[in-house]
Each structure stands twice: as structure tokens, then as C-alpha cells.
Amino acid sequence: MSIGPFTPKDHLVITTLGLEFAVAVALGTGAGYWADRRFGTAPWATVGGVFAGFALGMYILVKEARRMARTAEQNKDEKKNGSI
Amino acid sequence: MEVSETIAHHILDHDFGVMVGTLHLPVTAHTVTMVCISLVLLLTGILMARRGKSVFSRLLHTAGEEYVAFMRDGIVVPGMGVEGKQFLSYFCTLFLFILFSNLAGLIPQMKTITSNISVTGGLALCSGALIVYCGLKFHGLWGFIKTFVPGGTPWWLVPLIFPLEVISLLIRVCVLAIRLFANMLSGHMVLLSLLLIIFIIGGMSKMAGTGAAIPAMGLEIFMTLLELLVAFLQAYVFTLLTSIYVGLVIHSH
Numbered sequence: 209m210s211i212g213p214f215t216p217k218d219h220l221v222i223t224t225l226g227l228e229f230a231v232a233v234a235l236g237t238g239a240g241y242w243a244d245r246r247f248g249t250a251p252w253a254t255v256g257g258v259f260a261g262f263a264l265g266m267y268i269l270v271k272e273a274r275r276m277a278r279t280a281e282q283n284k285d286e287k288k289n290g291s292i
Numbered sequence: 293m294e295v296s297e298t299i300a301h302h303i304l305d306h307d308f309g310v311m312v313g314t315l316h317l318p319v320t321a322h323t324v325t326m327v328c329i330s331l332v333l334l335l336t337g338i339l340m341a342r343r344g345k346s347v348f349s350r351l352l353h354t355a356g357e358e359y360v361a362f363m364r365d366g367i368v369v370p371g372m373g374v375e376g377k378q379f380l381s382y383f384c385t386l387f388l389f390i391l392f393s394n395l396a397g398l399i400p401q402m403k404t405i406t407s408n409i410s411v412t413g414g415l416a417l418c419s420g421a422l423i424v425y426c427g428l429k430f431h432g433l434w435g436f437i438k439t440f441v442p443g444g445t446p447w448w449l450v451p452l453i454f455p456l457e458v459i460s461l462l463i464r465v466c467v468l469a470i471r472l473f474a475n476m477l478s479g480h481m482v483l484l485s486l487l488l489i490i491f492i493i494g495g496m497s498k499m500a501g502t503g504a505a506i507p508a509m510g511l512e513i514f515m516t517l518l519e520l521l522v523a524f525l526q527a528y529v530f531t532l533l534t535s536i537y538v539g540l541v542i543h544s545h
Contacts, residue, residue, distance in 0.1 A: 217370065217536055224533065227467045228460075235463065268460050271442070 213280035225272060229265035236261020299484045303477065305408060322405045327403070329392045335387075358382060367528075371535030375430065375542055382422065387531040390415065394476060394523035398516070406526075407477040409469065416469035419534040423461070427541045439544040464537055467528060475526050479519045486512050 214222070240257020244250040310319040340356030342349060363384050369374040374384075390406060397404030405411045427436035440457040441450055489508045494501020 220529065221536060224467055224471065226463075227471060228463050231466050231470065232460075232465050235459070235466075238394060264456060264459060266461075267456055268463070271460075 213284075215279065215283070218276045218279070221272060221276075225269055228268050232256065232268060233261035234263035236264060272273060294399050298488060299481060302484055303407060303480055305403070321403045322408050322411065325403045325405050326393070326411070328402070329389065329396060333388055333392060353415070362529075367532050367535050371532060372539035372542060376535060376539065377538075379422065379426075379538070383531055383535060385538050386415070386418075386534065390472070390530055391523065391527040394527060395520075397433040397476075397480060398520070398523075404476050404480060406472050407480055409473045412473040415472070416465045419468055419530075419537070420461075420465035422534070423475060423538050423541050426538050427544075430542050431544070436541075439541065468533060472526050474531050475522055479515070479522055483512065483515050483519065486515060 236257040237254060239256070240254040240260070243253035243257070247253070255272070305322045308319045308321075308324075336352075339349070340352050343353055344350070360380065364377065364380055367387075368380050368383050372379070386533045393406045393411070394404060396402045397407070424436075427439060431439060440454050440461075441455070442457075445453050486508050490501055490505045493504040513521040
């Protein structure tokens with residue numbers, strides 16, 4: 209069963225997107241914190257890491273949304289061609 | 293013992309301190325449980341593969357066939373397409389191992405090994421290795437590298453997009469590990485916390501503790517049943533997500 213234009217596969221991927229976003233921010237923050245301690249640049253690398261992680265999280269969200277929209281469009285086209 | 297210490301004692305791994313000469317062997321509650329699960333799975337697999345004459349043997353064989361058919365038609369083919377059939381054995385093993393690991397905690401003296409991040413991390417690394425292997429097998433080295441750059445990307449954006457795509461693959465593998473680990477660990481923590489409510493309130497007043505036991509045990513039974521559902525659900529989700537991620541690499545163009 210699927211809701212809206214999404215396939216059942218998409219529903220499962222959507223449930224992981226929140227965690228992927230959180231891991232991206234945590235990864236960026238961790239990398240920034242490590243760089244701050246290694247090079248003594250506190251707190252700028254951590255701040256930069258947070259923003260970089262946020263950007264990466266947003267990139268993942270937008271990429272998945274675009275992929276799902278493309279799949280939904282393809283499915284719609286296939287349905288239309290099949291019904292003619 | 294403090295409440296937090298009691299919870300930690302039941303959830304964390306315990307080293308049995310086995311020494312061979314000066315070598316300290318990593319024999320812990322989790323590794324022993326893992327070996328037991330592997331042996332049970334191995335024996336079950338051998339019994340399933342045999343086509344004996346007894347009713348039990350035939351039942352087991354039929355159950356095995358149904359299980360493999362479910363994995364093929366419900367997880368592998370929808371996620372990866374027909375190309376995924378050659379990796380069916382990996383997915384069958386993965387699902388059963390995670391399921392048995394999740395359920396092991398319900399048996400007294402055994403541990404839920406998937407509440408250990410090292411175990412889920414190892415499983416996720418295997419899935420990550422399968423993703424890379426499939427990418428290399430179906431696209432070749434150059435083709436696989438090209439899958440990290442989405443079609444239509446301007447050339448001047450490639451140095452930025454390529455590392456982002458590589459990191460997002462690593463994040464997917466991390467998410468597989470964290471999701472299973474967090475779900476199993478949190479379930480057990482809730483179960484123990486509900487049980488400890490009785491002792492905390494009982495420490496203040498014996499009567500109140502006895503009164504708290506009835507709703508706490510009701511919630512405990514409900515949560516145990518929920519844990520049973522989560523054990524099946526998380527094994528299914530981990531396997532299906534692996535097949536979807538591998539499928540995305542195989543059909544990346």
C-alpha cells in the first residue's frame with residue numbers, strides 16, 4: 209500500500225531521512241570539534257562543522273525528494289501510457 | 293545499587309575474563325550469545341536443507357522454502373530487481389541473524405546483542421561492503437565512481453558534489469547501524485525502567501510499592517509484546533533498507 213505519489217519503498221526511505229539529517233549534523237560537529245582541538249581554532253571549526261553538517265543534511269533531503277518526485281513522475285507517465 | 297547502575301548492569305556487556313597465558317580473550321556475554329545464535333542458525337539451516345522422511349523434517353523443509361520465497365518476492369526483488377537474486381543467500385542470512393539476535397534477549401541469561409553498537413556496526417559494514425561490491429560489479433570502477441556525480445551536474449560543481457555523495461553513502465551505512473542499535477537498546481531500557489518503578493516506590497512505602505506493581509506489570513507485559521513486534525520489524529527494516537540501498541546503486545542511471 210502506498211500513500212500519495214510515493215511508492216512503499218519511498219515510505220521506508222523517508223523514515224530514515226530524519227536520522228540521516230541528524231547523523232550529518234553530528235558528523236560535521238564532531239569533525240569541527242576534532243579540528244578545533246587539533247589546531248587550536250576553537251570555536252570556529254566547530255561552528256563551521258555544524259553549518260557544513262546542516263548543509264550536507266539538506267543536500268541529502270533535497271536529493272531524495274528529487275529522486276522520489278522523478279520516480280512518481282515516471283510512474284504517472286507509465287500509468288497514462290498504459291491506459292491509452 | 294543505584295537505578296542507573298542496575299539498568300547499565302543488565303544492558304551492558306560483561307567480560308568473563310578468560311585468559312590463555314598472558315592473552316586476554318574477548319569472551320563476553322555478547323560474544324557467547326552471538327556464537328550460540330550462529331550455531332542454532334547453522335543447525336537450523338542444515339536441518340532445513342535436508343529432505344528427510346519424517347513429518348518434522350518435511351515441515352521444516354517447507355518452512356525454509358516459504359521463507360526463501362518470501363525473502364525473494366518481498367524484499368530482494370522489489371528492492372534490487374532481478375539482479376538481486378544472486379545475493380538472496382546474504383539477505384536470508386542477514387534477516388534470520390538479526391531476528392534471532394533481537395529475540396535472544398527474551399531468553400533468560402541471554403543478551404540482545406543488537407543493543408551493542410559494535411554488532412550493528414559490523415552488520416552495517418557488511419551491508420556497506422555489499423553496496424560497494426554491487427557498484428563495482430554492475431558498473432565497473434569508473435562507472436561506479438561516476439554514480440557519485442548525479443547526471444546534469446555542472447563540471448565546476450563536481451569537486452563539491454563528489455565528496456558529499458561519498459559522505460552520504462557513509463551516513464547511510466551509519467544510519468543502518470544506529471537505527472537497529474537505538475531501537476533495541478531503548479526497548480530494553482524502557483522494560484527495565486518499568487520494572488524498577490516497583491522497587492523505587494516500594495523503597496519509599498511497601499504498600500505503595502505493592503499498589504504500583506499491578507500497573508507496572510501490565511505496562512511491562514505490553515512493552516514485552518511491543519518488543520516482540522519491534523524485533524521482527526527491525527530485522528525486516530534493516531534487510532529491506534539494505535536491499536533498497538543496493539538497488540539504488542545497481543539502478544543508479
